[in-house]
Amino acid sequence: MEKQILLLPGDGIGPEIIAETKRVLEEIARLYHHTFQFVEGRIGGDAIDATGSPLPEETLDLAKGSDAILLGAVGGPKWDGNAPEKRPEKGLLQIRKALGLYANLRPVRVLKPLMGASTLKEEVLADVDLLIVRELTGGLYFGEPRERRQINGEDGAVDTLLYTRGEIERIVHQAFQFARTRKKRVVSVDKANVLESSRLWREIADEVAREYPDVTLSHMLVDNAAMQLIRDPRQFDVIVTENLFGDILSDEASMITGSLGLLPSASMNTSKVGLFEPVHGSAPDIAGTGAANPLATILSAAMMLQYSFGLADEAKAIEVAVDRVLAQGVRTKDIAKASENAVSTTAITNAVMEAL
Numbered sequence: 001m002e003k004q005i006l007l008l009p010g011d012g013i014g015p016e017i018i019a020e021t022k023r024v025l026e027e028i029a030r031l032y033h034h035t036f037q038f039v040e041g042r043i044g045g046d047a048i049d050a051t052g053s054p055l056p057e058e059t060l061d062l063a064k065g066s067d068a069i070l071l072g073a074v075g076g077p078k079w080d081g082n083a084p085e086k087r088p089e090k091g092l093l094q095i096r097k098a099l100g101l102y103a104n105l106r107p108v109r110v111l112k113p114l115m116g117a118s119t120l121k122e123e124v125l126a127d128v129d130l131l132i133v134r135e136l137t138g139g140l141y142f143g144e145p146r147e148r149r150q151i152n153g154e155d156g157a158v159d160t161l162l163y164t165r166g167e168i169e170r171i172v173h174q175a176f177q178f179a180r181t182r183k184k185r186v187v188s189v190d191k192a193n194v195l196e197s198s199r200l201w202r203e204i205a206d207e208v209a210r211e212y213p214d215v216t217l218s219h220m221l222v223d224n225a226a227m228q229l230i231r232d233p234r235q236f237d238v239i240v241t242e243n244l245f246g247d248i249l250s251d252e253a254s255m256i257t258g259s260l261g262l263l264p265s266a267s268m269n270t271s272k273v274g275l276f277e278p279v280h281g282s283a284p285d286i287a288g289t290g291a292a293n294p295l296a297t298i299l300s301a302a303m304m305l306q307y308s309f310g311l312a313d314e315a316k317a318i319e320v321a322v323d324r325v326l327a328q329g330v331r332t333k334d335i336a337k338a339s340e341n342a343v344s345t346t347a348i349t350n351a352v353m354e355a356l
Ligand code: ATP
Pocket: 013, 074, 075, 261, 280, 281, 282, 283, 284, 285, 286, 291, 292, 293, 294, 296, 334
């Protein structure tokens, strides 16, 4: 398989974790006989310093010509005082919008060697491997009107929860397609007992499901889903939901693992072009010290292989290699106990490559 991958290192530890992840992808290409062509672009504070803009035109052109994008992180104290249009984070919002990345993916996989870091019991945690697919460009975050107004003679405010058939269909289709590369179960989360938009959501989810007879669909109310995620997260494979519910459930689910620093994420569009990035930030406090943990970025690259390129075996190989390295006790400082020796960004990547 031949693919062009755009690397956007960004700021802080971004360049270090991207350089290490590139080595892992090169190893995958060698082992599985793929050709990955890497191009590199600027985004965030790095781009502001070089060009004045957090998302230069050149970067957007590179993105449009690539099959997938792997991003490090953006932001840092150097740019905190900037005007809103000149903030590093603006670059991320702009690239999501320009590429129409309406599907946000947040997998939660419990890494067995780190299970002790969670507050949940081990028997509840074992084998948790779920994916939250959140609608990212609609719903309450964008619906109009959204304003302060007088209501019955006092101060009030209004937000609008609005979804169209097209918006719901495309995100539900994505969820079913991802489920096909997993355990073939989709739970659609809504509030259909109260909200009209949820009733439409549920109707369309049922319609779309008929096109995927090999995948099972069930519906769950969001309040129940919030409870079930804590009570028994093993019951879930793919969860698909609207923007606000997805925002809340994905943060709740991320805490199941107890190790936020190891979580990958992605935003995708219909043509499966995706932006893959670690959930953590640019960690300016440790940039350049060789202490950064590259695993969340390496796992983001695995997501890219699975969800953008359809390379499920290669993705699995990376996940298994990361599990093995952690089982061997190899740790960067952020996940090492006081009694354990911490290794560098490069050393833990070398261990992953050996495990591969
Ligand atoms: P943001 O505002 O970008 O969401 P943040 O500033 O809240 O992020 P991070 O930049 O993620 O947070 O950093 C929070 C803490 O976690 C810092 O002390 C940082 O050093 C540490 N940290 C974050 N990511 C990593 C990593 N990959 N490896 C090691 N430590 C990390």
